[in-house]
Amino acid sequence: MKRQTTARAFGSLALAAMALIGPAHAQAETAAPGISIELNSTVEGDNACRLVFMVENKLSADVQSAVFETVLFTTDGVVERLTLFDFQTLPQGTPRVRQFDLGGLSCSNLGRVLFNGVQTCTAAQLSPEACGTDLKVTSRTDVEVLG
Numbered sequence: 579m580k581r582q583t584t585a586r587a588f589g590s591l592a593l594a595a596m597a598l599i600g601p602a603h604a605q606a607e608t609a610a611p612g613i614s615i616e617l618n619s620t621v622e623g624d625n626a627c628r629l630v631f632m633v634e635n636k637l638s639a640d641v642q643s644a645v646f647e648t649v650l651f652t653t654d655g656v657v658e659r660l661t662l663f664d665f666q667t668l669p670q671g672t673p674r675v676r677q678f679d680l681g682g683l684s685c686s687n688l689g690r691v692l693f694n695g696v697q698t699c700t701a702a703q704l705s706p707e708a709c710g711t712d713l714k715v716t717s718r719t720d721v722e723v724l725g
Contacts, residue, residue, distance in 0.1 A: 612636055612712030613644065613668065615693065617723045618675070620685040627685035630677045635668035637701065637708055644668055644709050645698035650680065653689035662697055691717075693725035 614634045621628040635641050644665040650658045665676050680688075699709035715725035 610636060610712065610714075611638065612714055613641075613709055614714040614716070615646075615665075615723070615725070616715075617691060617717040617719050617721055620688065620719050620721060622685045623679065626679045626681045627683045627688055628677055628679050629691070630675060631663075631665075632673055632675055633665055633668060634673045635670050637670060637704060639701050639703045640670050641668040641699065641701040641704075641709060643698050643700040645696070646709075647694045647697050649692040649694050650683070650688060651690035651692070652687050655689065658683060658688070660694075685721075688721050690722045690724065693723075 614636060616632040617629060618632045619630045621630065635644075646663050646665065647660065648663045649660050652658050659680075661680075663676075663678055665674070668674060693713060693715055696707065696710040699706050701708060713725045715723045717723040
């Protein structure tokens with residue numbers, strides 16, 4: 579009986595600690611400046627692979643234009659192509675979905691996406707380098723994303 583009471587008390591303490599830590603951790607993540615780009619899905623099409631990205635501008639101003647130099651690698655690690663991904667306008671704090679069709683590429687042959695640099699970053703009150711500073715990239719797919 580005492581063991582169950584101790585376990586319940588410990589469980590309650592753990593839940594209380596998580597409730598206190600959780601919001602602070604979430605605030606720290608949302609407060610971090612930069613642009614986050616997540617490869618959300620890949621969709622096989624007619625002789626093309628469609629990459630679907632979720633992107634969020636966590637900078638201090640809207641971005642009127644964000645274009646990234648991107649390198650695509652095959653599953654064998656060979657550079658398949660160097661291209662530009664135009665993420666267009668990125669309002670501050672508002673998630674956006676952008677998709678890119680890669681003709682002549684099968685999604686099953688895509689192994690890695692590298693955001694190699696910033697081609698264009700136009701934003702009032704921000705430096706031209708702002709889009710590349712603290713760039714955070716992730717993937718929900720089997721394709722690795724680097725930045």
